Amino acid sequence: MMILMAFIRYPGIQDSTWFAGLTFFQLIFTCLIMQSLLLASVAPLNCSEPTTKSLLMAIREEVIDYSDARPVISLKTPTNVTVDLTLYGILGVNEKSQVLETYLWVRTRWQIEGLTWDPAECGTKKISLPREKIWFPDIVINEFMDENRAPDTYYVYVTSTGQVIDGRPFHIISSCKLDIYTFPFDFQNCTYTFNSYKHSRDDVQLFFYKPVKDIFKESLDLMTTKGEWELIDMLAEKPVYSFLEGAWDNLIVHIVLRRRATLYVVNLLIPSSFLLSLDIFSFLLPPQTVDRASFKMTLILGYTVFLLLMNDLLPVTGNNLPLINVFFSMCLALMVASLLETIVITNVLCGSRNFPPLPKWLKILVLKYMARLVCMRKSSDKHSEANRSEPTLYKNMMTNVPKKEQVSASPVTLSDLYLEEMKKISTDLLAIRHHIEEHFDNDSSSDEWMVFAQVLDRLFFMLYMIFVVVSLSTIMFLWLHSYNLDKRS
Incomplete structure (x- = not known):
């Protein structure tokens, strides 16, 4: 500041030699002094009294x-x-x-x-x-x-x-x-x-x-x-x-x-798992009765009502489909598939009397190979042996019935009245014999269809279990993988 005042007060020094004498550092120092003086010119507020x-x-x-x-x-x-x-x-x-x-x-x-x-x-x-x-x-x-x-x-x-x-x-x-x-x-x-x-x-x-x-x-x-x-x-x-x-x-x-997630696990995932487990254990019910079908229909109805009641807890968005919705859809689809399987098996068991004899190739494929695959080979063998022995037993019994020629050729030891009655009885016995033979022929075909239905029922149950395990494992893997990705990001 003193240099500037001298420069203004004494114009005689305003020559080139004075400016040439100033070094670069002197100019910087002068600028810093001027800046500090300008900042210092901002004085603090002046309060006349501390009020x-x-x-x-x-x-x-x-x-x-x-x-x-x-x-x-x-x-x-x-x-x-x-x-x-x-x-x-x-x-x-x-x-x-x-x-x-x-x-x-x-x-x-x-x-x-x-x-x-x-x-x-x-x-x-x-x-x-x-x-x-x-x-x-x-x-x-x-x-x-x-x-x-x-x-x-x-x-x-x-x-x-x-x-x-x-x-x-x-x-x-x-x-x-x-x-x-x-x-x-x-x-x-x-x-x-x-x-x-x-x-x-x-x-x-x-x-x-x-x-x-x-x-x-x-x-x-x-x-x-x-x-x-x-x-x-x-x-x-x-x-x-x-x-x-x-x-x-x-x-x-x-x-x-x-x-x-505790609320959703308790209210959504655990009940769905329980209902799916009940559907799996329903395969233990005998398929020849209507109890299994009615039980599965009750499960599907209850699960549908459950989804409607819990719909408010599920998120609604248009970005992508949550995995939990895929889980619920899979559970419902599995229940419907098991009901359809029960309907097919029940139809075979109840209508086997009206079916034609089981084709030989299907008998070999199902009753021999598939039965061994589903661990039912012994049951099918015992059933086929019983079918072969029972008609033979009844036929042997019926061969002991006296024929019409034998009755007429027997010596007359009774009155004619008794003779006529014996002839009628012989005729009736012959008719009964023919009916029994036809009955055992039909029973053999019906029994084969019943064994066929039991083998298919066991096969469908094993496929059902494999599909349940694979589906649940896939969803759990996707859940864990996506969860770890979200956690790291």
């Missing part, structure tokens, strides 16, 4: 009268705004509308350049002022889908160093891309993007007030809701737009949520 009235009058002249523009000495200087938030509650997730409802407390801080006061002279370190009386940044959350339903706050704090502290509650209904493929064991990653609505990063720059780990820990300690969702993690990032000019500065906060 609120005196402080307000001083602030009104320096701050309130200039609240229409950013509080900086030079408009080329950006205003640094720090953002701090606390997640107080997770109010709900709507899968159909793809929205997340939470309650946040957001605190922002920025500096009013040139505003300072002496706490001892003015009587306080901070003062609360109406928000509309000072300039504040228009920080918004881009994911907002509805108006803020939290109560309004009308005051901000201004400290003796010129820092403004603004705290506001937010009841946020925000958009969130939900993935419910692994429902009810799903994770959701929702984001909050903070930025200025009008000011570019040349005017307003955003920063986090503290590390996101501290934000996450504080949110866990202060969270008041213990509902369906729990907070797992919070992540933060600040995108860099070094290649763009006039872009908006952003802060992105990721909120990782996990659904509490």
